[in-house]
Amino acid sequence: MTETLISLISILVGIIGAISAGFVFKKYSFGIVGNTIAGVFGSIFLIKFFGRLGFNPQSIVQNGTFNTSLFLINCIVSSLGGVFGLIVLKLIYNKLNK
Template sequence: MTDTLISIISIFVGMIGANLLAVFLKKYSLQFIGNTITGIFGSIFFIKMFSRLGFDPMTIMKTGNVNIALFTVNMIVSLFGGVIGLLSAKWIIAKMNK
């Protein structure tokens, strides 16, 4: 795998996280497009924010092989980034509608 492929997979996992939250909790849904967009931005934001801890794509591929532990942490952070991105977008929308 390359650094770019890891980044793309990470963004895709964030999209999945946001859309899965919307499937299970209908009140947080922003429809498919809204869920996807917030999942992308939430995933990117969380990976950029927490990647300094050592699980960014460049560190995962530092030795030339995939570090499975760091890759797993990266995917979990991306998943939760998508979920938290959707939750925060819904919270902001609710605050603006008041």
């Protein structure tokens, strides 16, 4: 896998995390489109923020080998980023509408 494909998979996992969190927690949902946008930005932000610890796409395919454990950590953090992005976006939305 290349670094670009890993990045795209991470964004897709973040979108899935945000959409599933929207289905589970109805009060945080913005609909499919809103949850997708929150998942993209939340996923990218958290991967960029915590990716410096060594599970960014460059570290996953370092030296031409694929590190599965780093990829799984990347997917978990990306999914959590989508969920946190959705929650933070809803908190900002509520704060601005008061």
